Amino acid sequence: MFEIDPWTLLTIVLLGVVTVVTRGFFLMSSKPWTLPHWAQRGLQYAPIAALSAVVIPEVVTTQGVLVQTWMDARLFAAAVGAGWFFWQRSVLGTIVAGMVVYLPLHIGLGW
Numbered sequence: 001m002f003e004i005d006p007w008t009l010l011t012i013v014l015l016g017v018v019t020v021v022t023r024g025f026f027l028m029s030s031k032p033w034t035l036p037h038w039a040q041r042g043l044q045y046a047p048i049a050a051l052s053a054v055v056i057p058e059v060v061t062t063q064g065v066l067v068q069t070w071m072d073a074r075l076f077a078a079a080v081g082a083g084w085f086f087w088q089r090s091v092l093g094t095i096v097a098g099m100v101v102y103l104p105l106h107i108g109l110g111w
Contacts, residue, residue, distance in 0.1 A: 073101070082094075
């Protein structure tokens with residue numbers, strides 16, 4: 001039914017081993033392990049950096065090209081969502097506020 005190339009099988013097995021070892025590394029140690037202070041401080045910025053890396057290109061580009069006009073619903077929705085977050089500090093409210101602006105502009109006006 002399926003012919004499995006030995007190299008493909010070896011690659012899959014080795015990737016599985018690497019995944020288990022790297023994810024289980026902290027469980028294998030017998031003594032408590034802590035990150036240095038500089039690493040802990042750096043990890044505090046990881047979520048916002050990852051979110052920015054995903055959201056900003058989606059808001060300011062269309063198929064790899066920068067938005068050429070201000071008549072783009074994503075720009076207004078992102079601005080309102082950011083404003084709501086800085087005002088209320090609510091993630092759910094941020095999503096709702098952004099969508100309340102985005103949907104009428106995108107569907108209603110065709111932006």
